[in-house]
Structure formats: C-alpha cells, structure tokens
Amino acid sequence: MELNGGGGSSFSQRCRQSRTVGLSVVFLALFLDNLLLTVVVPIIPEFLYAIERDKLSAELQQDLDLLAEEAGALAWLNATLIHPAEVYSKHFNVSEADNITNMLDGVAATYLNENSKVGWLFSSKAFVQLAVNPLVGTLVNRYGYSLPMFSGCIVMLLSSLLYAFGENYVVLVIARAIQGIGSSCTSVGGLSLLAETYHEDKDRSRAMGIALGGTALGVLVGYPFGGAMYQFVGKMVPFLIIALLCIFEGVLQLWFCQPWIKSKSAMTGSPLHELLMDPYIIIASGAILLPEMAMAMLEATLPLWLIQTMQPAQWQLGTVFLPDSLGYWIGCNVFGVVSLKLGRWLVTACALVFTGICVICIPLATQITHLITPHLFLGLAIGMVDAALMPLLALLVETRHVSVYGTVYAIEQVSVSLGFALGSSVGGQMVEFVGFAWLMRGMGIACFLFLPLCYFLRKSPFREENKSILLNESERHSSYTDNATFSYQQFHDE
Structure with missing residues (x-):
C-alpha cells in the first residue's frame, strides 16, 4: 500500500503498519479482558453473601421485634442479641427458640449455598465463550481480525457497566455471560493477528509471550484491585474504571485496526472438524485445559473456604491470588523462547507437574502466607503452558493444515472456556459433597x-503438501522488518 498525504498522514500510516503498535493493541486488549475477568473474584462472593446475609438478618430482626413487642422488653432483647436462642429459650416457648436457632443456622449455611451460586456465575462466561468460539474463529478466517477485536471491546464495555450497576444475582450472571463473547472476540482475533504478523517461529514465540504478558498483568492487577476497591469504595467504582479503559481501547482500535474496512475476499482454512481430528492439536488443547480448570476451581471455592477457615479481611481475598499473577507473568515472558530450547513438550509436562503438586498443597495451608508458594508455582505453570503451546498451535496449523489461524485459536479458547466452565460449575457443586481438600x-x-500424553508433542510430522507452501511463505516474508505492513493490508481495500 502506498503512503500518501502529508507528513502527519504518513506518520499515522506508518504507525498502523508497525508490528510493535499492533502488539501493543493486543496487549492492552488482553489486559482489559483479564482485568475484568479477575476483578470480580474477590468482589462477587462477598457481595452475594452480603445480600443473603442482609436478607436473613432482616427476617431475623422482624421475628425479634415481634417477640420483643409481645414480651414488652425490646431494649433488653437487643442488648442480648449475641445469643438470642439462649434468651428466648428462657423467656419464650421451645418452638420460638427453635425458630430463632434455625434462622441463625441459615446464616451459617449461606456460606455453603454461595459456593454453588458463585460457581455457576463464574462458569456462565465460560459456557457462553465455549459456544461462540467456533463462530468467532470462522469470522476471523473469513473477514480478518479487525472487526471481531473491536466488537469484543464493545462487549467488554457493556459487561463492565452491567457489573457496576447490577444489584442482583441475575444481572451479574448476564454481565459475566456476555463477557464470554467479548473474550472470545478479543483472544481469537488478537492471537490470529500476531500469528499472521510474525512469521518466524522464534519471533512469534517472543511476541506472543509479550502479548500474554497483558493477560498476566490483568490478572496481577485484577485480584488485589478488586478486593481493595470493594472494601474501601464499594462495588461500582472498579467496574466504571474498567469501562473507561475499554473506551480508550476502542478508540485505539478504531484508529489502528480500521474495522470498517472489508476484506477483498474470503479466506479458506482447514475446517473445524479436520483440526479436531488432529491428535497433536487435541493433546495441546488438553494440556491447556487442565491448569485453567484448576485455577477456575480455586476462584469459585477458595474465597469462601478462606472465609470459613481463616476469616481474612476483604482485601486479603484479593491478594491471595497475587502470587498466581506474578508467576503467570514470569512464565509467559520467560518460557516463550526457553521452550524452543528445552522442548515445548517438556515445558508443558513440567507445568502439569507443578499444577498437580500446587493444588494438592493448597488445602494444607493454615495461614494466608502458606498459600504464597503454591499459588506462585500454579501461576507459573499456567504461564509456561500458554507460552509453549500458543505458538505451537500456529506451527501445527502451518505444517499440517492451512496457514489460517482463526479456527485453531478458537479451539484453544474452547479449551480455556471448557476448563473454566467445568472448574467453576463442577468445583462449586462437588465441594459440597467431597470437601475442598479432596476436590483439589x-x-x-x-x-x-x-x-x-505430553511426550507425543515432542515432534509432530509435517504433511508433505505443506512443506513447499511453508518454504514459499518463508521466502516471501524474509524481507519483512519490524515496520512491515500488517497482514490485514493483504486482504483489505486501500
């Protein structure tokens, strides 16, 4: 595409052609998606519990007031509210005392009931994302990444506003569910952009590691940011701040991605069923699923387990996940290139070992500080898996199928979504039957x-018909520099 116009126009055009600027757009999009994903973790369980607690307290107070009026001793009863069952057992009949005791037991039982509700709320995003990922992958293949990424930004804005103003369980579930659409558009579109732009495996691994650092930063900030903001300024403010950041990202994408530009022609990649029949893609997807499932179980069950066993302050419920975020950031930034030297299969296997050991150790903690090490290595394991397998999926498509990436990253996001869906919903249900320790x-x-199964990722065979295609693509892109034109210019009208 020819650069034309004045100096300002030429500068703007060069910026849109810069791979570094594109990487920054993806980084920020992934950051906001995961900031919104994790900021709710320390907020929602306590918020829902507070709603139920206030409801039960109001019902209890009504019974107390009624009994106090009948006895003519309202002031005295309020003074002895700490042990109302004992008071009523002395001054009223047994049925009245039992009624009060049952009410108080209901307050305690709310902890267990909220495990299930929180689990279904958290998993609603994953179920929606699970359903829309194949559609988004097809759209990215056919129309490019620009429009899906921008649509994802708009959906995240809407989700943030619903979180901010929602005051009941149903609205919060809707907010979480529609975020799944935004996450799918952002992740599939963003990863496809990087796969199409960075053609060398080493460059692609480094770029995806940096972009996934946006995910790590969002997780790193989200947990403590949510816990602290909720405790000191309430539920609404953190989500309004995220909404403002989504508006900024939307403006940036309008300038950079130009989503209104239509593709010249549709691109044809390998169909979904063909990729799903590839054993190497399935094994890689399974390795991505398990650590995500472990983290989802913890998000749905750990805060309430901590409330029951350690009674931490609200801000501590957010900071308990801080080591995961730090570990994930290290894993993404270090193991993208390291996995090329050590072997992606070996890095993935080590990550699964870390995951298994960490989740078994977490229920052994008796203090908040005991959770630091297992959470750090759990986050490191997830980062290792993502850094090793995200570029591998692109390489598998290039060497074994057609170099169109929307569908394969849709499958990867299906794995992530399935992990969160099963982890949150199954974990929230099973913890009531087997307990937190046996769940982990x-x-x-x-x-x-x-x-x-990780050993089979050691070396994936080429398909013969793809060898010459890869060679031609390598020669065609060998002259690209860091300021080379983005792949959308190959498919979009000038």
Whole structure:
C-alpha cells in the first residue's frame, strides 16, 4: 500500500503498519479482558453473601421485634442479641427458640449455598465463550481480525457497566455471560493477528509471550484491585474504571485496526472438524485445559473456604491470588523462547507437574502466607503452558493444515472456556459433597494422569503438501522488518 498525504498522514500510516503498535493493541486488549475477568473474584462472593446475609438478618430482626413487642422488653432483647436462642429459650416457648436457632443456622449455611451460586456465575462466561468460539474463529478466517477485536471491546464495555450497576444475582450472571463473547472476540482475533504478523517461529514465540504478558498483568492487577476497591469504595467504582479503559481501547482500535474496512475476499482454512481430528492439536488443547480448570476451581471455592477457615479481611481475598499473577507473568515472558530450547513438550509436562503438586498443597495451608508458594508455582505453570503451546498451535496449523489461524485459536479458547466452565460449575457443586481438600486432590491426580500424553508433542510430522507452501511463505516474508505492513493490508481495500 502506498503512503500518501502529508507528513502527519504518513506518520499515522506508518504507525498502523508497525508490528510493535499492533502488539501493543493486543496487549492492552488482553489486559482489559483479564482485568475484568479477575476483578470480580474477590468482589462477587462477598457481595452475594452480603445480600443473603442482609436478607436473613432482616427476617431475623422482624421475628425479634415481634417477640420483643409481645414480651414488652425490646431494649433488653437487643442488648442480648449475641445469643438470642439462649434468651428466648428462657423467656419464650421451645418452638420460638427453635425458630430463632434455625434462622441463625441459615446464616451459617449461606456460606455453603454461595459456593454453588458463585460457581455457576463464574462458569456462565465460560459456557457462553465455549459456544461462540467456533463462530468467532470462522469470522476471523473469513473477514480478518479487525472487526471481531473491536466488537469484543464493545462487549467488554457493556459487561463492565452491567457489573457496576447490577444489584442482583441475575444481572451479574448476564454481565459475566456476555463477557464470554467479548473474550472470545478479543483472544481469537488478537492471537490470529500476531500469528499472521510474525512469521518466524522464534519471533512469534517472543511476541506472543509479550502479548500474554497483558493477560498476566490483568490478572496481577485484577485480584488485589478488586478486593481493595470493594472494601474501601464499594462495588461500582472498579467496574466504571474498567469501562473507561475499554473506551480508550476502542478508540485505539478504531484508529489502528480500521474495522470498517472489508476484506477483498474470503479466506479458506482447514475446517473445524479436520483440526479436531488432529491428535497433536487435541493433546495441546488438553494440556491447556487442565491448569485453567484448576485455577477456575480455586476462584469459585477458595474465597469462601478462606472465609470459613481463616476469616481474612476483604482485601486479603484479593491478594491471595497475587502470587498466581506474578508467576503467570514470569512464565509467559520467560518460557516463550526457553521452550524452543528445552522442548515445548517438556515445558508443558513440567507445568502439569507443578499444577498437580500446587493444588494438592493448597488445602494444607493454615495461614494466608502458606498459600504464597503454591499459588506462585500454579501461576507459573499456567504461564509456561500458554507460552509453549500458543505458538505451537500456529506451527501445527502451518505444517499440517492451512496457514489460517482463526479456527485453531478458537479451539484453544474452547479449551480455556471448557476448563473454566467445568472448574467453576463442577468445583462449586462437588465441594459440597467431597470437601475442598479432596476436590483439589482430585484435580492434582488428573494432571498427573495426563502427563504421558505430553511426550507425543515432542515432534509432530509435517504433511508433505505443506512443506513447499511453508518454504514459499518463508521466502516471501524474509524481507519483512519490524515496520512491515500488517497482514490485514493483504486482504483489505486501500
């Protein structure tokens, strides 16, 4: 594409052609997606519990007031509210005392009930994302990444506003669910952009590691930001701040990606069913699923387990996940290139070992500080898996199928979504039957059982018809520099 116009126009055009600027756009999009994903973790369980607690407290107070009026001793009863069942057992009949005791037991039982509700709320995003990922992958293949990425930004803005102003369980579920659409558009579109732009495996690994650092930063900031903001300024403010950042990202994408530009022609990649029949893609997807499932189980069950066993302050519920975020950032930034030297299969296997050991150790903690090390290595494991396998999926498509990336990253996002869906919903339900400790042990055992399959990722065979295609593509892109034209220019009208 020819650069034309004045100096300002030429500068703007060069910026839109810069791979560094494109990488920054993807980084920020992934950051906001995961900031919104994690900021709710320390907020929603306590918010929902507070709603139920206030409801039960109001009902209890009504019974107390009624009994106090009948006894003519309202002031005295309020003074002895700490042990109302004992008071009423002395001054009223047994049925009235039992009624009060049952009400108080209901307050305690709310902890267990909220595990299930929180689990379904968290998993709603994953179920929606699971359903829309194949559609988004097809759209990216056919129309490019620009429009899906911008649509994802708009959906995240809407989700943030619903979180900010939602005051009941149903609205919060809707907010979480529609975020799944935004996450799918952002992740599939962003990763496809990087796969199309960075053609050398080493450059692609480094770029994806940097972009996934946006995911790590969002997780790093989200947990403590949510916990602290909720405790000191309430639920609405953190989500309004995220909404403002989404507006900024939307403006940036309008300038850079130009989503209104239509493709010259549709691109044809390998169909979904063909990629799903590839054993190497399936094994890689399974290795991505398990650590994500472990983290989802923790997000849905750990805060309430901590409330029951350690009674931490609200801000601590956010900071308990801080080591995961730091570990994930290290894993993404270090192991993208390291996995090329050590072997992606070996890095993936080590990550699953870390995951299994960490989730088994977490229920052994008796203090908040005991959770730092297992959470750090759990985050490191997830970062290692992502850094090793995201570029590998692009390479598998190039060497074994057609170099169109929307569908393969849709499959990767299906794995992530399935992990979160199963982790949040199944974890929230199973913890009531087997307990938190055995839930974590079962997850660890599943990781260990998957380990032998990682060896098959050691070397994936080429398909003969793709060898010449790869050679031609390598020669065609050998003259590209860091300021080379983005792949959308090959498919979009000037």
